[in-house]
Amino acid sequence: MKVIEIDGLSKSYKNRKAVDGISLTVAKGEIFGIAGPNGAGKTTIVECASGLRRRDGGTLRVLGLDPWNDRRALLQRIGVQLQEAALPDAIKVGEALRMYASFYDRPADWRKLMDEWGLADKERAGFAGLSGGWKQRLFIALALVGDPEVVFLDELTTGLDPSARRMTWGLIRDMRDRGISVVLVTHFMDEAEALCDRIAIVGEGRVIAEGSPRELTAAGKSASLEDAYFALTGGGTE
Amino acid sequence: MKGITNVIAVELKLIMRDPMSAFFALAFPAIMLWVKMRSGKPLPGGLPAIDATVPMLSVFVIGLAALVVLPATLAQYRERRVLKRLRATPASAATLFGAQWAAHMLLAALGTALLIVIGLAAYGLTAPANTAGVILAWTLSALSLSAIGLLVGALVPSGRGATVIGLGLFFPMVFISGVVIPRETLSGSMRAIGDLTPMAPAVEAVRDGWAGTAMSPVALVVMFAIFIAAGGVAVRAFRW
Numbered sequence A: 001m002k003v004i005e006i007d008g009l010s011k012s013y014k015n016r017k018a019v020d021g022i023s024l025t026v027a028k029g030e031i032f033g034i035a036g037p038n039g040a041g042k043t044t045i046v047e048c049a050s051g052l053r054r055r056d057g058g059t060l061r062v063l064g065l066d067p068w069n070d071r072r073a074l075l076q077r078i079g080v081q082l083q084e085a086a087l088p089d090a091i092k093v094g095e096a097l098r099m100y101a102s103f104y105d106r107p108a109d110w111r112k113l114m115d116e117w118g119l120a121d122k123e124r125a126g127f128a129g130l131s132g133g134w135k136q137r138l139f140i141a142l143a144l145v146g147d148p149e150v151v152f153l154d155e156l157t158t159g160l161d162p163s164a165r166r167m168t169w170g171l172i173r174d175m176r177d178r179g180i181s182v183v184l185v186t187h188f189m190d191e192a193e194a195l196c197d198r199i200a201i202v203g204e205g206r207v208i209a210e211g212s213p214r215e216l217t218a219a220g221k222s223a224s225l226e227d228a229y230f231a232l233t234g235g236g237t238e
Numbered sequence B: 001m002k003g004i005t006n007v008i009a010v011e012l013k014l015i016m017r018d019p020m021s022a023f024f025a026l027a028f029p030a031i032m033l034w035v036k037m038r039s040g041k042p043l044p045g046g047l048p049a050i051d052a053t054v055p056m057l058s059v060f061v062i063g064l065a066a067l068v069v070l071p072a073t074l075a076q077y078r079e080r081r082v083l084k085r086l087r088a089t090p091a092s093a094a095t096l097f098g099a100q101w102a103a104h105m106l107l108a109a110l111g112t113a114l115l116i117v118i119g120l121a122a123y124g125l126t127a128p129a130n131t132a133g134v135i136l137a138w139t140l141s142a143l144s145l146s147a148i149g150l151l152v153g154a155l156v157p158s159g160r161g162a163t164v165i166g167l168g169l170f171f172p173m174v175f176i177s178g179v180v181i182p183r184e185t186l187s188g189s190m191r192a193i194g195d196l197t198p199m200a201p202a203v204e205a206v207r208d209g210w211a212g213t214a215m216s217p218v219a220l221v222v223m224f225a226i227f228i229a230a231g232g233v234a235v236r237a238f239r240w
């Protein structure tokens, strides 16, 4: 079963094309990676698919719903961790989780999430005083607080220390094991290799290559996924 | 809508944790009361100064919360992308507006209560002659002025910009509409201009209710009309 079907998606800002005819599908219970250079259009794809931006062209279905026209219904069933977002400075971790839980018809247990993400000690800490990594963990917990079927994570491990990153990997696998489908935007090829069932490499608003990490590595006759990535995007020369 | 009380409670806590907002809504009006009462002579007509000053300053508090603090909060949320994150949840713009309105009006209610307590304890304030009338007038004042504040907050992209606009609306208005200087002692031309501001019906109605004189239906209708018009435009113009 497909939880996300994107066909010929395009989106421009002013007259600059950010996404130029992208087609992708994500199956239920899959971890789907999106990688590609800065400005390739990854965030734009995520924002169109989660109902934050209106597409210019193409068709888009998430859980069978149109993200823009059926956004109210869709937002009850997905979770989003945005690349650019914040909470009020003075809000406390526990308050934020509880408040976000109240937005959903059938939320997850926010206290349990707080424990799972190691945030229990920070329950009374203010958002502004959290380090980048702790903010990131809070954002992930907020993405899960609605007990979603599909989760979009836009550069979620950026800013995490190595042990937090490994812990996060474990939790993302847990999500998949519970049947949640995950769209993961990442710049780390080791992460994509370790977690993703399939990956799309995008560049200049188009899909350059798509497949499992093993397929992409083999197709490029590369030693690693990272080498394959460099071969595909033309980067990596020192 | 079920989560709105939770959102209101959180927003009120956030306001109270911000020293500027707490100062504006609680300390500043109390200081104004003290300053006004140092030279508090009875008004022409014999009304004790305190019985005019507390109703007047209650509109001052509403104005600060509605026109200065509220738009700054919303615009800062936009600037810092707090709104963007909220937009990715099922929370509606109506919930957000309603919660912001309620939290800021609770702040104004606290500021008003503080003025009344100080007035009673220190200056022999007379209790309102028409309590229901005062509550009605206060609520309509809060609705109409906050609708204007929401409109500013709905449109202005930055917190700083919203504060500048809010203060730019608030200060001229309080001086000419009888909020800081009693209407009775304003010059005729000042009063004529002041009467055109949305604060004029607010002061008039709250003072009438307090004194027990007949409340002008026109003032009440004007406030309601401002609430509907400005509030309607704010909801339509709102950008996350």
Ligand SMILES: Nc1ncnc2c1ncn2[C@@H]1O[C@H](COP(=O)(O)OP(=O)(O)OP(=O)(O)O)[C@@H](O)[C@H]1O
Binding pocket: A013, A014, A017, A018, A036, A037, A038, A039, A040, A041, A042, A043, A044, A045, A083
């Ligand atoms: N709000 C916006 N207004 C105008 N242009 C934008 C806007 N958001 C993105 N763009 C442009 O659209 C293109 C795609 O941006 P997008 O953020 O989707 O890329 P990305 O792949 O997520 O990049 P990164 O890896 O840096 O996060 C870029 O050229 C960017 O400058």
Ligand SMILES: [Mg+2]
Binding pocket: A042, A043, A044, A083, A154
């Ligand atoms: Mg991005």
